[in-house]
Amino acid sequence: MLFPESWLRTFVDPQLSTDELAHALTMAGLEVEGLRPAAPPTSKIVVGKVLEVVKHPDADKLNVCQVDAGTGATLNIVCGAPNVKPGIKVPVALVGAQLPPAEEGGAPFAIKLSKLRGVESQGMLCSARELKLSEDHSGLLILPDDTPVGEDIRRTLNLDDTIFEIKLTPNKADCLSVFGVARETAAITGAPLKAPVFTPVVPTLDEKLPVKVSAPDLCGRFSGRVIRGVDAHAKTPQWMVERLERSGQRSISALVDISNYVMLELGRPSHVFDLDKIHGSMDVRWGRPGEQLKLLNGNTVEVDGTVGVIADDxxxxxxxxxxxxxxxxxxxxxxxxxxxxxxxWPDSIRGRSRRYNFSTDAGHRFERGVDWSTTVEHIERISQLIIDICGGSAGPVDDQTLNVPKREPVTMRVARANRIIGVAISADEIAQIFTRLGLPFERQAGDDGDTFSVTPPPYRFDIEIEEDLIEEVARIYGFEKIPARPPVAKSEMRATHETKRSIHAIRHALAARDYAETVNFSFVDEEWERDFAGNDKPVRLLNPIASQLSVMRTTLFGSLINVLRYNLNRRADRIRVFEAGRVFLHDPAIKAGEMSVEGFAQPKMIGALAYGPALEEQWGAPTRAVDFFDMKGDLEALFAPLGAANAARFVKAEHPALHPGRSARVEVDGRAVGWIGELHPRWMQKYDLPHAPILFEVEADALMARALPVPSDVSKFPPVRRDIALVVDQKIEVQALLDEIGKGLTDDACRIVQKVALFDEFRAKSNTSGLGADEKSLAFRVTLQDTGGTLQDETVDAAIKSLVDRLARVYGARLRG
Structure with missing residues (x-):
């Protein structure tokens, strides 16, 4: 927000320098981002009056002017401006004057005694552009008739003014005006506030425009007035133009300028309609599907039932x-x-501008909240300015109050305020702070200390809970006065969790396996949720920052695919990325707490994606695409600290995002903790991916868990390895056989079996192999070892026979050959 310091000081004038005032505002929460002069430095430029104008004898476009600049002698100045004429008062640069450089960074322009086409010129008459006041160079800058001749132009035009640029937080809607900032300045500094006086305009017409408010949930109060006989050609006063331009507004016409001026002055957006273009009465209502409106910016928009409109018949x-x-x-x-x-109502305005891809000063204010109690007073202010500048006759104010907010008192405990702020502020001082802020309050004494009950004024939409009042006390008391104190709590090292790894250890482990970490928004496109999670009822955002980021994610897959597409569009061909982030699920069992929101689970997940060649191109290995088993190996490496008894299992299952024949559910201790698989061909086609990426997503808690190490004897006797080939039905999964072998290891005969691993699978292509068409041969390597002595053949054979008999009994397996 921009405004000139001189305008602010018309409302409140603290005995502070410009820099001190900027510091005071910043420390109170109104951050001053910049201070800049209203005009660049100049010297020896004064007010002059043109006494006589004659044509230059040797130039058609030049005039020779006689100018009184208050120097005691009439100056002879050659001028080519088209609007020069006798009697006007203009800025005059005397000989030796310094004008701003023509280009930024250039040297100042010095005025010298010179001759133009043979006629001596003792100075220069200046335009606004030459003084760097605006880009207008159509003619001289004409000053008011009552301007004193010879006065320094910097004083005349207040060029030593300073422009403040303030960065406001969204809750400070009450400061989106010069008067609002002045109100804060008075509270911060203790300087008296000069509140504007709104003198009612005496109606000279008995006319009201019929207005009906059909949507009280859209418009809580509506005020309006008819004014006839205005002169739209009237010139906006220079003081108003100056304040508008220094506040970042361009002067357009008197009627528009007045509306903009009052918005900047008081924070009240208003609108001026051409009465003769209104058909009949007006209705304030919600839009209807199919209705269209051509706006002032030239855009034509279509409204619906969620957009408020003002319509005529x-x-x-x-x-x-x-x-x-x-x-x-x-x-x-x-x-x-x-x-x-x-x-x-703020909720009825919020987000509507974004829907149409533009923003306005009015929408910016209304969606944050504008004082509903002063609509009539502000109508009177606008009316008076219009009549003073443009003339006209006003009718009575038509005011309809239908549905305005009801401000409930907010309670603040002095003891709690002191505990949160960390400074003992007395109840009397807090009462003074509330008084300076203009917050009406009641004070009650109690056993636990004083309590204040504050009723927020209608222009403060940011005061709703006790913490809001504590913030007000802290910033007016002075953040810089709050001492830096060491914490009073004991600082102790927390006990390490031997059965739990840090999330950072997981991140480092993935980075070590050639994955790059990526960080993504937790809010995603609703379409991603349908595609990658099969979720038609995601957690929706009330106020999304963009239409394509409207829901909270329940899976990391969509974010990872988006990162993949981003990199593919930049010609990357081998991509390994992972993310450690939260997902958001509806869960009625979740109760509200310090780190939880009632009804929503927020588990942390680890997701990863691999795409392209399994290895970087090299001479030592042939190029091949990454596959399911590459990523399965990476995931098993992350689970590695888990013992064999509770190692991760990969169960064949289907997921909406994954290929139905190349995906698996990840389980630990019989509980599903994640998914792994190849992207579904349907989504490959939809998201324009040349090849299928491999993805996994696993709960972080499952990966962070690890078993305590258990010591075991290291045998000094050599191990024995036996290979067995079993013929089973093709429908039988290897994992089922391994599970059954694991059960058999509890038998006495099998206590010496240390490890069983599959190393080959064979399926017959003809009948000559001795296998049926629906059979397969699985080769297992069995490692046996004993800590008590060297294994004998009989002991080894008994163990192998026990395992084979168990598999034959349960799954009909037989030894091949």
């Missing part, structure tokens, strides 16, 4: 609280106007 005239329509816009031909000021 024939068409829509305005987007409520955002922007007026082109059909009723005032112009230089306007004679009669209707001035409107209303209170729009």
């Amino acid at each position: 024939r068409e829509i005239e305005s987007l409520a609280g955002i922007m007026g329509g082109d059909s009723t816009a005032v112009s230089l031909d306007t004679k009669n106007i209707y001035v409107e000021a209303a209170f729009w």
Whole structure:
């Protein structure tokens, strides 16, 4: 927000320098981002009066002017401006004057005694552009007739003014005006506040425009007035133009300038309609599907039932609280106007501008909350300025109050405020702070200390809970006065969890396996949820930052695929990425707590994606695409600290995002903890991926868990290895055989079996192999070892026979050959 310091000091004038004032505002939460002069440095430029103008004898476009600049002698100045004429007062650069450089970074322009086409020129008459006040170079900068001749132009135009640029947090809507900042300045510094006085305009017309408010949930209060006989050609006063331009607004016309000026002055967006272009009465209502409106910015938008509008008997005239329509816009031909000021509920305005890809000053204020109690007073202020500048006759104010907020008192305990702020602030001092802030309060004494009950004023939409009041006390008391104290709690090292790894250890382990970490938004496109999670009811955001980021994710797959596409579009061909992030699920069992939200589970997940060649291109290995088993190996490496008894299992299952024949559910201790697999071909085609990536997603807690190490004897006797080939039905899964072997290891005969691993699978292509068409041969390597002595053949044979008999009995397996 921009505003000139001189405007602020008309409301409050603390005995502080510009820098001190900027520091005070910043320390109170109104961060001053920048201070800059209203105009660059100049010297020896004064007010002059043109006494005589004659044509240059040797140049058609030049004039020779006689100018009184208060020097005691009439100056002879050659000027080529088209608007020069006798009697006007303009800036005069005397000989020796310094003007701003023509280009940024250049040297100042010095005025010298010179001759133009043979005629001596003793100075220069200046335009606004030459003084770097604006880009207008159509002619001289004409000053008011009552400007004293010879006065320094910097004093005349207040060029030593300073422009403040303030960065406001979203909760400080009450400071989106010069008067709002002045109100804060008075509270911060203790300087008296000069509140504006709104003198009611005496109606000279008995006319009201019929207005009906059909949507009280959209508009809580509506005020308006008819003014007839205005002169739209009237010139905006220079003081108003100056304040508008120094606040970042361009002067357009008197009627528009007045509306913008009051918005900047008081924070009240208003709208001026051309009364003659309104058809009949007006209705404040919600839009209807299919209705369209051409806006003042030239865009044509389509509304629906969630967008508020002001309509007449024939068409829509305005987007409520955002922007007026082109059909009723005032112009230089306007004679009669209707001035409107209303209170729009913030929820009915919030997010509507973003929907149409533009923003307005009015929408910015209304969606944060604008004082509903001063619509009539502000109508009077606008009316008085219009009549003073443009003339006209005003009708009575039509004011309808239907549904305004009810401000409930907010309680603040002094003891709690002192505990949170960390400083003992007395109840009397807190009472003074609330008084300076203009917050009406009641004070009660109790056994636990004093308590304040504060009723927020109608312009403070940010005060709702006790912490809001504590913040007000802290910032007015002075953040810089709060001492830096060491914590009073004991600082102790926490006991390490031997059965739990840090999430950072998991991240480092993945990075060591050639994966790069990526960080993504937790809010995603709703379409990703349907595609990659099969979720039609995701957790929706109330106020998304963008339409394509409207829901909270329940899986990391969508984010990882998006990162993959981003890299593929930049010609990457081998991609390994992972993310450690939260997902958000509906769960009625979750209760509210310090780190939880009632009804929502927020588990942390580890997801990864691999795409492209399994290895970087090299001479030592042939190029091949990464596959399911590459990533399965990476995931098993992450689970490695788990003991054999509770190692991760990969169970064949289907997931909405994954290939139905190349995916598995990851289980630990019989509990599903994640998924791994190849992306479904349907999503490959939809998201334009040349090859299928491999993905996994696992609960972080499952990966972080690890068993305590258990000591065991190291045998000094050599191991024995036996290979067995078993013929089983093709429908039987290897994991089922391994599980059954694991059960058999509890038999006495099998206590010496240390490890069983599959190393080969064979399926017959003809009948000559001795296998049936529906059979397969699985080769296992069995490692046996004993700590008590060297194994004998009989002991080894007994163990092997026990395992084979168990598999034959349960799955009909037989030794091949």
